[in-house]
Amino acid sequence: MQAQNLRYTQFHLTNPIPDENHIENVFEQFITEYKEFRVNVPIGCITDKCSKKQKERIDLSVFCGAGGYLYLYLRIYEFVKGLSPDMQQRCTKGLTDQEFSEFYNPETALQLALRQYQALQAQIKKDTDISFFMSNSTIYLLGAELFYYMKDKENFKKCTMEALINFGTIVAEPEKQEQELLYGIPGYLYTLLRLHKKYSNEQDPYQLDLSSHIHTLCQIICKFSGKGVMKCDFHNRSYFGAAHGILGVIQMLLLSYEQCKEYFHLKDEQGLLEMLDSIQKTLDQLIKLYYQNGNIPSSAQNLNNLKLYQFCHGIPGAIAPLLKAYQIFNKQDYLDAAIHMSENLYKFGMIKKGFGLCHGIPGNSYGFMQLYRLMGNEKHRKYAYQFLQYKKNVYVYNEIKNFPFNDRYMIGVSDQPFSLMIGSVGDMCAMMDFIDYKGMPGYEI
Numbered sequence: 001m002q003a004q005n006l007r008y009t010q011f012h013l014t015n016p017i018p019d020e021n022h023i024e025n026v027f028e029q030f031i032t033e034y035k036e037f038r039v040n041v042p043i044g045c046i047t048d049k050c051s052k053k054q055k056e057r058i059d060l061s062v063f064c065g066a067g068g069y070l071y072l073y074l075r076i077y078e079f080v081k082g083l084s085p086d087m088q089q090r091c092t093k094g095l096t097d098q099e100f101s102e103f104y105n106p107e108t109a110l111q112l113a114l115r116q117y118q119a120l121q122a123q124i125k126k127d128t129d130i131s132f133f134m135s136n137s138t139i140y141l142l143g144a145e146l147f148y149y150m151k152d153k154e155n156f157k158k159c160t161m162e163a164l165i166n167f168g169t170i171v172a173e174p175e176k177q178e179q180e181l182l183y184g185i186p187g188y189l190y191t192l193l194r195l196h197k198k199y200s201n202e203q204d205p206y207q208l209d210l211s212s213h214i215h216t217l218c219q220i221i222c223k224f225s226g227k228g229v230m231k232c233d234f235h236n237r238s239y240f241g242a243a244h245g246i247l248g249v250i251q252m253l254l255l256s257y258e259q260c261k262e263y264f265h266l267k268d269e270q271g272l273l274e275m276l277d278s279i280q281k282t283l284d285q286l287i288k289l290y291y292q293n294g295n296i297p298s299s300a301q302n303l304n305n306l307k308l309y310q311f312c313h314g315i316p317g318a319i320a321p322l323l324k325a326y327q328i329f330n331k332q333d334y335l336d337a338a339i340h341m342s343e344n345l346y347k348f349g350m351i352k353k354g355f356g357l358c359h360g361i362p363g364n365s366y367g368f369m370q371l372y373r374l375m376g377n378e379k380h381r382k383y384a385y386q387f388l389q390y391k392k393n394v395y396v397y398n399e400i401k402n403f404p405f406n407d408r409y410m411i412g413v414s415d416q417p418f419s420l421m422i423g424s425v426g427d428m429c430a431m432m433d434f435i436d437y438k439g440m441p442g443y444e445i
């Protein structure tokens with residue numbers, strides 16, 4: 001009744017987008033994307049479903065290939081399993097009664113994941129890539145997750161052993177590897193962190209403690225990035241961002257320290273202190289650059305390139321490591337910088353590239369979600385909501401569909417429209433995270 005009376009007594013709208021619909025609308029958008037995905041990507045697909053002007057090819061990577069489809073089914077399984085009955089009742093839009101019971105049966109997603117895994121596993125060839133985003137071995141990492149859920153200990157063991165093979169390759173000749181997240185050692189460290197987080201506290205036969213592996217890789221990474229202000233060189237440039245640069249490296253080091261703190265202290269106190277000191281010096285330097293410029297430039301060689309507001313370059317990838325550093329070092333500057341960045345991200349982060357996590361609007365929504373989770377400020381949740389509804393905003397979507405990028409095969413379409421990092425699988429992950437947060441794929445645990 002009271003709400004109805006307000007209609008006649010209050011002259012302003014309380015909120016043009018009522019709060020209570022956010023979850024429902026994001027879920028509906030997720031279902032729309034998921035139905036579109038299922039129509040276009042058959043179960044067991046092993047190719048990158050690319051835009052029409054390219055030739056489809058076999059690609060098992062989770063970055064822009066078929067590994068991302070497996071990632072999606074497992075994420076949906078987690079989502080369905082973890083959603084409270086209350087939330088399930090709110091998340092129904094876009095589903096018929098029959099679709100509802102199918103979707104909320106965890107077995108459905110698990111069976112899809114199994115079929116997708118089997119198709120991919122048959123195609124795995126030894127590759128030279130090592131990172132979570134690029135390596136074929138990520139299929140085994142996801143396989144371990146699948147068989148853990150299925151309580152299949154034989155296959156779980158097999159998959160974890162396969163996923164660990166790259167560790168030996170890296171330790172044998174670390175200088176042969178890249179040093180950034182997308183292709184390099186920090187990208188493989190993410191694979192280990194994911195395994196360690198999920199299984200270090202498990203009972204046998206699912207128990208897996210990787211503290212020593214993680215520590216070894218951190219030592220290697222620190223050796224390459226140097227003491228004091230750290231550097232991350234890739235193709236003759238010192239990049240600052242998340243995908244190719246030092247922010248991605250720092251995020252992995254902080255996650256490692258957070259997960260294996262006691263082991264790090266026990267093993268090499270001096271080395272640890274140096275690592276933590278270098279991380280802080282580097283973040284302080286990046287924050288300075290940010291306040292001077294309103295963004296973090298792409299690289300030390302290109303300090304004037306400030307136009308990129310996307311996960312791979314610029315501030316979007318800085319918010320997660322700054323918040324982690326704030327929690328670890330209890331330094332207010334890091335939180336203040338992250339909050340300040342979020343306002344600039346809101347202003348400049350609705351990028352015309354549009355789709356996906358790596359350089360897209362849903363990827364930028366993660367910065368807001370990360371802040372919201374820590375600080376609980378509704379404003380950040382609303383920012384994230386607006387970013388996730390980008391296809392519903394006629395003005396925004398029209399710009400995206402018509403803006404010509406010269407590195408894109410077709411105007412207005414992602415090169416791999418159904419992939420994890422540049423297509424709708426990533427969008428769907430962000431939407432599920434809006435409803436029940438698990439963390440940005442490849443960047444958070």
Ligand SMILES: [Zn+2]
Pocket residue numbers: 243310311312313358359
């Ligand atoms: Zn990118």
